[in-house]
Amino acid sequence: MKVLYFASVRETIGIPEEEIELLDGMSTVRELMTWLKQKDGTYERAFAEDALVRVAVNQEYVTLQHPISKDDEIAFFPPVTGG
Amino acid sequence: MKVLYFASVRETIGIPEEEIELLDGMSTVRELMTWLKQKDGTYERAFAEDALVRVAVNQEYVTLQHPISKDDEIAFFPPVTGG
Amino acid sequence: MIRVQTEDFDLGSELKKMTHKQTTVGGLCSFVGLVRDMAGDAEISAMTLEHYPGMTEKALAEIDAEACERWPLQATLIIHRFGRLVPGDQIVLVAAASAHREAAFEACHFLIDWLKTKAPFWKLEATADGGKWVDARDSDQSAARRWLQTEKDKPTNKDAAE
Amino acid sequence: MIRVQTEDFDLGSELKKMTHKQTTVGGLCSFVGLVRDMAGDAEISAMTLEHYPGMTEKALAEIDAEACERWPLQATLIIHRFGRLVPGDQIVLVAAASAHREAAFEACHFLIDWLKTKAPFWKLEATADGGKWVDARDSDQSAARRWLQTEKDKPTNKDAAE
Numbered sequence: 001m002k003v004l005y006f007a008s009v010r011e012t013i014g015i016p017e018e019e020i021e022l023l024d025g026m027s028t029v030r031e032l033m034t035w036l037k038q039k040d041g042t043y044e045r046a047f048a049e050d051a052l053v054r055v056a057v058n059q060e061y062v063t064l065q066h067p068i069s070k071d072d073e074i075a076f077f078p079p080v081t082g083g
Numbered sequence: 084m085k086v087l088y089f090a091s092v093r094e095t096i097g098i099p100e101e102e103i104e105l106l107d108g109m110s111t112v113r114e115l116m117t118w119l120k121q122k123d124g125t126y127e128r129a130f131a132e133d134a135l136v137r138v139a140v141n142q143e144y145v146t147l148q149h150p151i152s153k154d155d156e157i158a159f160f161p162p163v164t165g166g
Numbered sequence: 167m168i169r170v171q172t173e174d175f176d177l178g179s180e181l182k183k184m185t186h187k188q189t190t191v192g193g194l195c196s197f198v199g200l201v202r203d204m205a206g207d208a209e210i211s212a213m214t215l216e217h218y219p220g221m222t223e224k225a226l227a228e229i230d231a232e233a234c235e236r237w238p239l240q241a242t243l244i245i246h247r248f249g250r251l252v253p254g255d256q257i258v259l260v261a262a263a264s265a266h267r268e269a270a271f272e273a274c275h276f277l278i279d280w281l282k283t284k285a286p287f288w289k290l291e292a293t294a295d296g297g298k299w300v301d302a303r304d305s306d307q308s309a310a311r312r313w314l315q316t317e318k319d320k321p322t323n324k325d326a327a328e
Numbered sequence: 329m330i331r332v333q334t335e336d337f338d339l340g341s342e343l344k345k346m347t348h349k350q351t352t353v354g355g356l357c358s359f360v361g362l363v364r365d366m367a368g369d370a371e372i373s374a375m376t377l378e379h380y381p382g383m384t385e386k387a388l389a390e391i392d393a394e395a396c397e398r399w400p401l402q403a404t405l406i407i408h409r410f411g412r413l414v415p416g417d418q419i420v421l422v423a424a425a426s427a428h429r430e431a432a433f434e435a436c437h438f439l440i441d442w443l444k445t446k447a448p449f450w451k452l453e454a455t456a457d458g459g460k461w462v463d464a465r466d467s468d469q470s471a472a473r474r475w476l477q478t479e480k481d482k483p484t485n486k487d488a489a490e
Binding site for chain 1: 361377378379380382383386387408419420440443444445446447448449450451452461462463464465468
């Protein structure tokens with residue numbers, strides 16, 4: 001899966017994107033987040049407040065319950081502030 | 084008094100403005116209208132529907148009850164349709 | 167600013183002037199009214215706008231002052247043309263600039279709604295059947311009345327950022 | 329039409345294109361968002377807009393399509409810049425052209441309200457204390473929610489003429 005980070009989330013994690021292998025037990029966005037948080041403290045910090053993290057799968061907004069699969073593009077970012 | 088007519092009112096009456104002498108018993112806009120209607124059938128036609136005549140005295144909207152005096156500029160016109 | 171004129175106006179340069187070197191403006195809302203080629207079922211070849219010189223400027227200045235009192239505005243603009251126009255021509259421009267977008271939107275909307283029912287302009291449409299004075303519309307009256315509500319009753323939120 | 333770009337845009341020519349040779353357009357409403365020099369008490373020297381290439385265009389196209397479904401529009405336009413901007417710079421332009429002014433106003437207002445909460449852009453403000461990501465505002469959320477009301481509940485009248 002291609003995982004993208006934007007704005008403050010990107011800044012905290014330190015990279016704009018990475019390839020992550022879909023593992024067993026990683027079937028939803030929430031499970032991917034949990035896995036990332038366990039991997040490294042920077043993800044823990046970036047995702048500290050669940051309510052402030054927005055997720056898009058294949059460029060559409062989704063909830064944390066959304067299923068993920070290996071060809072997905074998954075993006076994490078804070079609430080948008082354009083306009 | 085200077086009396087002005089605009090749009091369909093002007094077209095019906097046939098002139099854009101005229102000087103009218105303030106006479107006894109002509110103390111409000113309504114009395115002026117009544118006097119004009121009695122003077123000539125074209126005014127009768129122009130003012131046929133009271134509800135569709137708007138009046139301004141000295142360039143401010145007024146009701147038919149508004150008092151008039153000899154130096155006033157009085158204008159009669161249909162509801163406005165600009166913009 | 168208020169202008170009543172026969173000449174056309176350049177939308178871009180008029181709007182640009184409103185925010186030029188203004189770094190406190192967060193939002194600029196504008197509305198342009200144009201001559202359409204149809205009125206109901208009738209094809210319009212031209213439209214002549216008559217107005218009441220003197221009172222027009224006065225009425226527009228009052229509407230403008232009212233907007234500036236109701237909303238925190240950095241700049242406002244009303245340009246209204248008169249004389250003969252053809253389909254596609256610009257008739258009117260109203261615009262409001264504010265730190266906040268809701269104020270800009272509401273003030274701009276207010277300007278055109280009140281102008282429609284208060285400024286002494288009249289439209290004469292030229293169709294194949296000759297000239298016809300445009301009737302005032304009830305919907306314009308109700309659009310204007312909306313702004314008679316008191317500030318606190320207003321349904322929209324005025325604090326949204328630009 | 330949708331455009332996401334770093335370059336500035338010319339407001340006048342963009343708007344003119346929307347009504348050019350269009351004689352069915354009665355009203356054109358537009359909104360421009362600009363960079364202000366203050367954020368609360370802090371002076372802003374610059375603002376950097378980050379976006380999500382691909383998703384941005386998709387989100388804007390969806391917002392645009394939604395507007396065209398809700399209102400009878402002859403033309404719409406959304407231009408949003410990204411990259412580094414300074415106070416006074418134009419950030420965004422949304423505009424809607426319709427036969428009727430209420431449709432133009434409502435659609436334009438809708439475009440910016442939904443863009444604010446749905447399009448993946450993020451603002452980083454440069455102040456004397458360094459860079460600060462702008463927080464999302466509750467007022468923007470409630471402005472966007474207003475448009476979730478069903479058509480028939482909407483408080484405004486959509487039949488007012490241009």
